[in-house]
Amino acid sequence: MQRILDKIKSYDKIIIHGHKRPDGDCYGAQFGLKNIIKNSFPQKEVYVVGEKSDFVDFVGQVDTISDDIYQGALSIVVDTAVKDRISDQRYTLGQEVIKIDHHIPVDDYGDLRWVDTSFPSCAQMITYFYYKFKNELKLTEEGAIALYTGIVTDTGRFRFRGVSQLTHQLAGLLIDKGVDVEYIDGKLSKETLEMIALKGYVYSNFVTAKGFVYLKMTRDIIEKYNVTDEQAASVVGLIGGIEGFPVWALFIEYPSEIRIRLRSSGPTIDKLANQYGGGGHAKAAGARLDSWEQLPQFIKDVEEVVKVYNEV
Numbered sequence: 600m601q602r603i604l605d606k607i608k609s610y611d612k613i614i615i616h617g618h619k620r621p622d623g624d625c626y627g628a629q630f631g632l633k634n635i636i637k638n639s640f641p642q643k644e645v646y647v648v649g650e651k652s653d654f655v656d657f658v659g660q661v662d663t664i665s666d667d668i669y670q671g672a673l674s675i676v677v678d679t680a681v682k683d684r685i686s687d688q689r690y691t692l693g694q695e696v697i698k699i700d701h702h703i704p705v706d707d708y709g710d711l712r713w714v715d716t717s718f719p720s721c722a723q724m725i726t727y728f729y730y731k732f733k734n735e736l737k738l739t740e741e742g743a744i745a746l747y748t749g750i751v752t753d754t755g756r757f758r759f760r761g762v763s764q765l766t767h768q769l770a771g772l773l774i775d776k777g778v779d780v781e782y783i784d785g786k787l788s789k790e791t792l793e794m795i796a797l798k799g800y801v802y803s804n805f806v807t808a809k810g811f812v813y814l815k816m817t818r819d820i821i822e823k824y825n826v827t828d829e830q831a832a833s834v835v836g837l838i839g840g841i842e843g844f845p846v847w848a849l850f851i852e853y854p855s856e857i858r859i860r861l862r863s864s865g866p867t868i869d870k871l872a873n874q875y876g877g878g879g880h881a882k883a884a885g886a887r888l889d890s891w892e893q894l895p896q897f898i899k900d901v902e903e904v905v906k907v908y909n910e911v
């Protein structure tokens with residue numbers, strides 16, 4: 600952390616990247632870090648780049664920058680374990696690259712890395728970074744909102760096991776900075792009529808295998824219910840926690856691939872995700888299928904993972 604702070608101090612331009620299809624934690628870490636650097640060192644140019652997220656756009660707006668800005672700049676990539684998933688591959692144009700992440704490492708990219716899987720969110724890592732150096736760093740309410748949003752979204756509103764005393768302590772620090780908990784919850788909880796209808800579809804159409812529940816979110820369903828890809832992807836939690844089905848997944852059909860959002864309340868599933876071009880955490884991972892033809896094999900593989908887990 601000290602070396603990261605020293606690097607930040609030594610660059611005039613800093614460009615912060617996240618991952619493709621950014622979520623609340625990615626945005627929270629990106630905009631929280633930008634806020635800390637910008638307020639602590641106002642003379643520095645700091646940008647957040649990458650894909651946009653409608654879901655958490657209240658946290659900040661990404662910058663559009665030209666290639667020449669990378670000249671002599673420091674690239675910081677947050678919340679991303681796999682190089683291919685980094686949103687805006689121009690991060691390599693920076694003079695040096697720092698990786699800050701809480702996922703099980705897949706690609707060891709970056710000149711300097713701070714990876715700690717004990718953190719339940721990357722936003723908590725950034726908050727901790729601020730806390731460690733709070734005598735020389737500044738964080739405003741806007742940055743605190745970003746970081747708090749990252750913490751609550753990646754912990755399922757403080758429900759997942761990675762949540763610790765430190766998580767609450769740091770969340771408390773953010774509340775002290777002016778976070779309005781109800782404002783953030785209101786933003787994250789708002790529902791459209793279309794989403795309610797889609798949820799009805801999910802509840803009536805999930806499929807069960809041995810110890811595994813899944814739903815195929817095909818393009819025609821996304822179009823029929825008139826929701827964004829991001830909204831369609833958000834329903835993964837609805838089919839979780841069903842008794843006798845410790846693993847569940849949502850398959851989302853994109854034009855060039857089928858993305859898997861894989862979850863578990865029992866066996867670890869990140870190794871399985873690795874086999875299907877992905878990764879993530881022990882109990883929450885992402886992967887991909889090239890076509891629906893791979894689905895039967897994937898189901899068999901999950902069933903095997905569940906079987907081995909039940910035998911132990």
Ligand code: AMP
Nearest residue numbers: 681860876877878879880883884885886
């Ligand atoms: P998601 O289902 O997209 O929420 O992903 C669950 C977790 O796995 C998140 O922490 C992601 O960052 C991670 N993840 C998702 N897709 C991939 C991938 N293709 N490779 C590595 N990690 C991933």
